[in-house]
Amino acid sequence: MVTSSVLTRAWQVAATVLDPELPVVTIEDLGILRDVTEYEGARVHVQITPTYSGCPAMETIRTDLIDALSMAGYVHVDVEFVLSPPWTTDWITDEGKAKLEEYGVAPPGPRTGPVELVLAVRCPQCGSLDTRESSRFGSTACKALWVCQTCREPFDHFKPL
Amino acid sequence: MTTPLFDYVLGLADDALVSAQRMGWWISRAPELEEDVALANIGLDQLGQARTLLDHAGRVEGAGRGEDDLAYLRDDREFRNVWLVERPQTDFGVTMARLLVFAAYQSELYAALGRSTDPTLAGVAGKAVKEVAYHLDHAARWVVRLGDGTDESHARMQAALEAEWPFVDELFTPADAALVEQGIAVDPESLRSGLLDRVGAVVAEATLTVPAVAPAVGGGRRGLHTEHLGYLLAEMQHLARSHPGATW
Numbered sequence: 550m551v552t553s554s555v556l557t558r559a560w561q562v563a564a565t566v567l568d569p570e571l572p573v574v575t576i577e578d579l580g581i582l583r584d585v586t587e588y589e590g591a592r593v594h595v596q597i598t599p600t601y602s603g604c605p606a607m608e609t610i611r612t613d614l615i616d617a618l619s620m621a622g623y624v625h626v627d628v629e630f631v632l633s634p635p636w637t638t639d640w641i642t643d644e645g646k647a648k649l650e651e652y653g654v655a656p657p658g659p660r661t662g663p664v665e666l667v668l669a670v671r672c673p674q675c676g677s678l679d680t681r682e683s684s685r686f687g688s689t690a691c692k693a694l695w696v697c698q699t700c701r702e703p704f705d706h707f708k709p710l
Numbered sequence: 711m712t713t714p715l716f717d718y719v720l721g722l723a724d725d726a727l728v729s730a731q732r733m734g735w736w737i738s739r740a741p742e743l744e745e746d747v748a749l750a751n752i753g754l755d756q757l758g759q760a761r762t763l764l765d766h767a768g769r770v771e772g773a774g775r776g777e778d779d780l781a782y783l784r785d786d787r788e789f790r791n792v793w794l795v796e797r798p799q800t801d802f803g804v805t806m807a808r809l810l811v812f813a814a815y816q817s818e819l820y821a822a823l824g825r826s827t828d829p830t831l832a833g834v835a836g837k838a839v840k841e842v843a844y845h846l847d848h849a850a851r852w853v854v855r856l857g858d859g860t861d862e863s864h865a866r867m868q869a870a871l872e873a874e875w876p877f878v879d880e881l882f883t884p885a886d887a888a889l890v891e892q893g894i895a896v897d898p899e900s901l902r903s904g905l906l907d908r909v910g911a912v913v914a915e916a917t918l919t920v921p922a923v924a925p926a927v928g929g930g931r932r933g934l935h936t937e938h939l940g941y942l943l944a945e946m947q948h949l950a951r952s953h954p955g956a957t958w
Contacts, residue, residue, distance in 0.1 A: 602758030602841060
């Protein structure tokens with residue numbers, strides 16, 4: 550029997566895996582976890598999608614998935630990278646966005662076009678809207694570097710993609 | 711054995727791979743820390759595109775070669791990238807002029823390739839088109855800032871455009887007609903007007919002039935390269951070749 554559903558135990562286990570670079574959100578929160586299929590004989594096939602083509606976290610996520618599912622008793626775990634449809638920040642859940650903000654990363658707003666025109670990003674430290682972009686490219690591919698003009702603290706902003 | 715599809719995918723992959731390697735040169739050398747980070751990120755996006763494309767090329771070839779074999783164990787005559795990306799870029803203006811052209815090209819290319827009948831090419835393109843929009847925007851901002859800046863920055867930005875412009879034409883080297891007909895490959899000529907429109911708008915805003923210079927000879931798609939590619943490959947490949955199978 551083949552079961553593919555967010556209700557399966559395998560999905561629940563896979564959904565506990567954290568993003569290695571943002572260890573407060575799970576790969577389910579980020580929308581990276583696309584599909585989990587259980588087969589007879591404790592075999593499981595997982596599909597994940599990279600945020601960016603060059604995202605170096607993908608190999609770690611693959612290993613973490615295999616570890617988590619093996620610990621849960623699955624004997625054969627196969628992880629596939631899927632590119633299509635392309636990942637978008639719109640797939641980050643509301644819960645994921647709330648966790649990011651609490652962690653100090655300003656979550657992405659809705660996408661507006663091919664290159665985003667961000668009107669205001671709220672400082673995750675003090676809540677001020679008086680912020681500015683200091684670099685469109687940040688510590689990882691998915692983030693931009695911003696600075697708050699009120700509390701003077703720099704912070705990461707998850708870029709809309 | 712080389713086939714038109716293998717060569718086409720290698721061309722896409724090698725453009726991205728070689729450009730990524732040139733971007734990496736800037737890490738620790740850019741005019742400010744934020745720019746180090748930006749150019750590293752742009753290179754990383756290109757490297758990610760190259761990895762998936764090289765993996766695909768290896769499958770198309772069917773000889774058991776993977777992405778690492780193709781990146782590290784080919785000689786310069788087996789690379790299919792254009793001359794635009796392989797020459798040194800140790801001048802910041804040249805780097806931005808080249809990125810403007812290359813990101814405009816990739817924006818047009820990936821938008822069209824997203825409709826390819828080859829699902830892997832369509833998948834890579836659908837993902838990459840959103841990344842290169844950021845690259846294009848980054849280059850455009852610098853070209854405008856430098857072009858419409860001081861007399862010195864204006865003159866150097868114009869000189870950079872003049873230096874890169876002979877290498878624009880090679881981007882439109884015809885692809886295999888059968889691949890284009892089958893909807894697998896994009897006809898490079900169909901990208902010309904879109905690319906020139908995008909670049910031209912930025913050049914005008916930067917108070918610069920689109921150069922009127924003769925195209926360079928080119929030949930990268932046939933494996934004919936400038937002497938610079940060999941040095942680039944020596945640096946990129948020496949670890950993998952000196953210590954086969956090395957991991958860390």
